[in-house]
Amino acid sequence: MYNEKVNISSESVRNAAKEAIARRGVLISDIAEIVFEMQYPYSNGLTLAHCIQSVERVLNKREVQHAILVGVELDELAEKGMLSQPLQQLIESDESLFGIDETLAIGSVLTYGSIAMTTYGHLDKQKIGIIKKLDTRDGTGVHTFLDDLIASIAASASSRLAHRIRDVEETGESIAGRDKV
Amino acid sequence: MYNEKVNISSESVRNAAKEAIARRGVLISDIAEIVFEMQYPYSNGLTLAHCIQSVERVLNKREVQHAILVGVELDELAEKGMLSQPLQQLIESDESLFGIDETLAIGSVLTYGSIAMTTYGHLDKQKIGIIKKLDTRDGTGVHTFLDDLIASIAASASSRLAHRIRDVEETGESIAGRDKV
Amino acid sequence: MYNEKVNISSESVRNAAKEAIARRGVLISDIAEIVFEMQYPYSNGLTLAHCIQSVERVLNKREVQHAILVGVELDELAEKGMLSQPLQQLIESDESLFGIDETLAIGSVLTYGSIAMTTYGHLDKQKIGIIKKLDTRDGTGVHTFLDDLIASIAASASSRLAHRIRDVEETGESIAGRDKV
């Protein structure tokens, strides 16, 4: 009955991951703004549109989608009080020594390399933009996993941009005026 | 209402993690047998008791306990059909490109170093002992996370033993005849 | 004098990494054969050409190139006796508890996700194909880092293929008869 090998379509997984983020109140442009703030000191001609495009590319990755699906599910189950104890309490109270939210985020950001990882750590502590908002919505929901996921997506999109911009610059060109990076 | 800072006692977390493994049909001696099989070619005088002790030390680590609580919870929720789609399907069918079970296991095994990590990868593919049994219990339950967790605990306990045995040997002694390593 | 910000061209780094592997006696087809052996049970129509192409794509990644450059450098410096003690001895003797070779390999394979990581651990212990040859060339050179790097490249290329093949299959097609995957 279990373990039947059914292929779940990539499209349904991708849509569900994007829908999960939206349902939790995070816009792609919220994440792109963090990317822009991280990356514009190093990149002449960088626009918010470049950052949005990079976030969307990150969200197209299976590892990232799976991390989102699991993390948001756990946040939502905790909100409904549907987890068993003591896991319910650990997640609901965002226990300071509980690190599975970081583990999930790290697993996903590491697919963008070790520098993306370092950037994630920075964002997770600095809590800029939407990450700060999630952190201060105390009492109105559980975002134990969501804040780390958003930080990891922003760090991945930043790192992806840094690599792309280098590739463009090596050809002697600039990203200014380009639609896509 | 959420996010109150309550400390959950370490003891309740430890007990819940051990209870979760037992409830899923895995004995500490099952894991210790894998450790013994991995480690005895390199260790004169190694006994199953040493391996049991090492598994218990691994199970005392917070990171390991948290990974067990989350992984077993997801397996059990999937068995009850209580996850939302497509996550329910991904976990229930043990989808081959779903890697969050590996991510959780890796996060926990990496606290024992990079060699423990390599050993985990080996165990996860070789499926020896209880890991094989979990894998072939098709149709009777969901063990998508459990097999990786058990492989990571066994790999961690093996690596821990290898380090300890080296420390003992450097003093010019052997572990043979010792109760504890 | 140091720390001047000079951009090193991507092409020179890529060429140096490929040259380093060749200089150490490993052909791209050696690595592709491991990939083929890992992947053909799951992939109708898979050819060695597909595997060669996948290995080449992995070798185009900056993280992978950097790991190769550092690992091969350390192997070669150890062969020439040019490292300081005790590092010289640790690398020259392939000390069993020295895990920086695994760390480098893990950092690179993790950019292909957690399943690639598990595959790497398996390959590193099973030592199939060229990895076994490197391991048994005792006395004729130092390959402490090289064996792990090759296992990580093979695991990355395998994982990359698995993802690509799934994408093709979802369109209702097969990779049989295709030049590129």
Next chain:
Amino acid sequence: MYNEKVNISSESVRNAAKEAIARRGVLISDIAEIVFEMQYPYSNGLTLAHCIQSVERVLNKREVQHAILVGVELDELAEKGMLSQPLQQLIESDESLFGIDETLAIGSVLTYGSIAMTTYGHLDKQKIGIIKKLDTRDGTGVHTFLDDLIASIAASASSRLAHRIRDVEETGESIAGRDKV
């Protein structure tokens, strides 16, 4: 001639790692000060002595010692111009997309769990205390690996303290007035 299985004494490795850090101009108290700054907001009664003790415990770990030996060796070889190109240039210029320094540091900090990892990322970007000094010693040496290693040791010692303090607090006591944590 190579690959003889010689055991290198743990003591010689530990001493070499501590000596390497000292030779590069970093005191244990420099690292402890970063730990103190990170941890004192959360810990009543925390002293610099507690932080020094925690740093020393971290430096007793084989994984950490090995990472230090490799990282400092590469910094020093780069200073002497003894690496082959383009690796010499990548390390000498602290190339922004070169991430092997981060990879080494991550491998070592991950043995203290995922939260230690996040803290490392923060420290690496914030560059507080000695890390900042290393970063601004432009022109007088290569510290491409050292800054990441110091950030990882400080993050590990912070995380280790957080876990210990929790354990003490659970017994109803405080670390104030205690010599050891």
